[in-house]
Amino acid sequence: MTATITDKKVLMKGNYAIANAAVLAGCQCYFGYPITPQSEIGEFMSGKMQELGRAYVSAESELAAINMTIGACSTGVKAMTSSSSCAVSLMQEGLSYATSDQLPVVLVSVMRGGPGLGNIYPSQGDYFQATRGGGNGDYKLIVLAPSTVQECADLTYKAFYLAQKYRNPTVLLADGLLGQMMEPVEFKPYPYPEIDNSQWKLSGAKGREARIIRSYAPLADNQCVYLEKLFEKYKLIEEQETQWEEIGTEDADIVLVSFGSTARNVKTATKICRQKGLKVGILRPITLFPFPTKRLKELAQSVKMFVSVEVNMGQMVQDVRLAVNGKAPVELIHKGVGVPPAPEEIVKQIEELM
């Protein structure tokens, strides 16, 4: 798998689509340590980056990989790392630092079963890890959740763009199903403008004042000011970048909320429900932070029940409940780990909830 194609559909694994899109997005440095189910990303990068004269480093650990990415990003180049669940855990400190340093780190997280080493099957068990973070302090990561292989490519572009635009670490949150499945995908050229980073990057201080990027504020007041600013940025991101897909919600009694690969089966389930005459719609968050809280709040004025459908023990359901804020019941349909419940199974469970 070596092609960097931009003009026709190719059948490709989600992992390769992510890697190929990262190359097309202008990623100059890749640092990573292999782990199933995302190893194809590193494999692709190991060949392609060398071929293009860019940097590929097989890091000695995930801790090293995230810190190498931080280092590269501080010089103003686009850089990324990728990993999976238990190994993304090892990167949490780095992500907290990168947020504090305001560096455009891109992390591809291809979720597998947990907790601990878990297993290599698909999972959405790292919704909390991505949206709440395991690092210390008040921070947010921008989190994008693709649902198809085409979106794996498109949202990889977007991850690089948003990371640069807001100088904030951005996570592409895929899963083992998306990483390992193949689907036709088309690669258009990187569609976003390049962001000027000349005012902050560490590019050598010759002819200008020296800069320092660090994650330490010696004075309490300064840190208060800093945090306020950081959260003004997050507010702006919420206002401008919240993205979701909605089908059949206009007259819906029940709205299913689902993200990522699971949303594929949920869409089919809503179709089956409609055929049965049930007024069911779907809202699929594409950005998990920022979460489409406002839209859910609006829908809660008329919708009789929300159901979060996830492959974990129930994580996003908490954000749905916060958004709906008691205006309607919020139920959960879930499976602990593995491929998502079949559409018919989801329909059956919806009927039981009614």
Add this chain to the structure above:
Amino acid sequence: MEKDFIIAGFGGQGVLLAGEVLANGFMIDNKNVTWYPSYGAEMRGGTVNCTVVMSDEDVSAVQKSSADFIIVLNQASFDKYVSWVKKGGSIIVNSSLAIIKKTREDINYIFVPITKLAQEKLGNIKMSNILALGTLSRVSKLISLSTLEKALHNVIPPHRANLIPKNIEALKLGYEYDLLKV
């Protein structure tokens, strides 16, 4: 219309590759298609299968628990998947590595000595997987040999292009499975 396909066998029999060729074929025919693998940690000898779903609309689900067409390349897969064939569906069985036995009345059985054909007619048992696709083309009537030929070009990398003519031969052999005496 949506049709589900499962190809199953031992690791090393080219099950995933056959699925990739099939899925590429459906893409060439402008269908929506997904391919999803399932395998253990073994490099060879473990069981492996892949699910290919072809649809005119969005694919309803990537993973299925039944299929319209199933190819089984060994006994273990035959035993496991015969109950997965949808009513009225078909199962293509590699009778070189599985005992000819019909346990259901509501499905079509196609027994083909796939491994033996590949060995005796093509001189290479590694062609079994593509040969089975030829049979699938004939049985399913959902994908043509010429589309599968194009798909081979998509899947086989340039430095292995010398293998393409032999694989095309395998497709044709599989398609004409019932005309051959083995």
